Amino acid sequence: MENVTDVTKQQVDLLSVLLSTIGFGGVVFGFSQAGRGFEGWGSPVVITSIIVGLVALVLFILRQNVMSNPMMNLSVFKYPMYVVGLVLVALCPMIFMTTLLILPMFCRRVLDYLRSLRDSCFCRAVRFSVSSPRV
Known part of the structure; x- marks a missing residue:
């Protein structure tokens, strides 16, 4: 089968990779730590990691929307x-x-x-x- 698309070398945006890693990692870590210990959802570790993760995800989304060649095209959510x-x-x-x-x-x-x-x-x-x- 013939490839009909143009093969291009995609650039990796390190800041986007870092923001998405911190974002998803923080949210997952926060949810996983919520069931441990006596404090549960009120634990400062849980609250902090979820908030940091959500802020990083918001920054990642904003960055992808303003980039000319984004790593993850989020325009389908329109x-x-x-x-x-x-x-x-x-x-x-x-x-x-x-x-x-x-x-x-x-x-x-x-x-x-x-x-x-x-x-x-x-x-x-x-x-x-x-x-x-x-x-």
């Missing part, structure tokens, strides 16, 4: 139907996970349902997860 589709694609696995895996655990621990009911729900969840089409 189209509302693309944003709606992206949100729906992100919500579907969350809803699927909640109803099939988290709900049986909640029923057992909080509502104190029978172990056999929880196990049957969990087995059904595993069966549905394995048999679901892969995307």
Whole structure:
């Protein structure tokens, strides 16, 4: 198959790489540390890392929007139907996970349902997860 696009040497913007690394790393680190220790979400480490990560992500987005040749083209978010589709694609696995895996655990621990009911729900969840089409 013939390549119909022009092959160009892309320049790596080190500041954009640094901002995105700090941004995503800070947010992920903050969320992962929220479940540890006694302070939880009120911990200064959690709050600071999430805020620093969000500020770095905002700076990354602003930088990509003003660059003539951005590393990540964010202009697709100008189209509302693309944003709606992206949100729906992100919500579907969350809803699927909640109803099939988290709900049986909640029923057992909080509502104190029978172990056999929880196990049957969990087995059904595993069966549905394995048999679901892969995307």
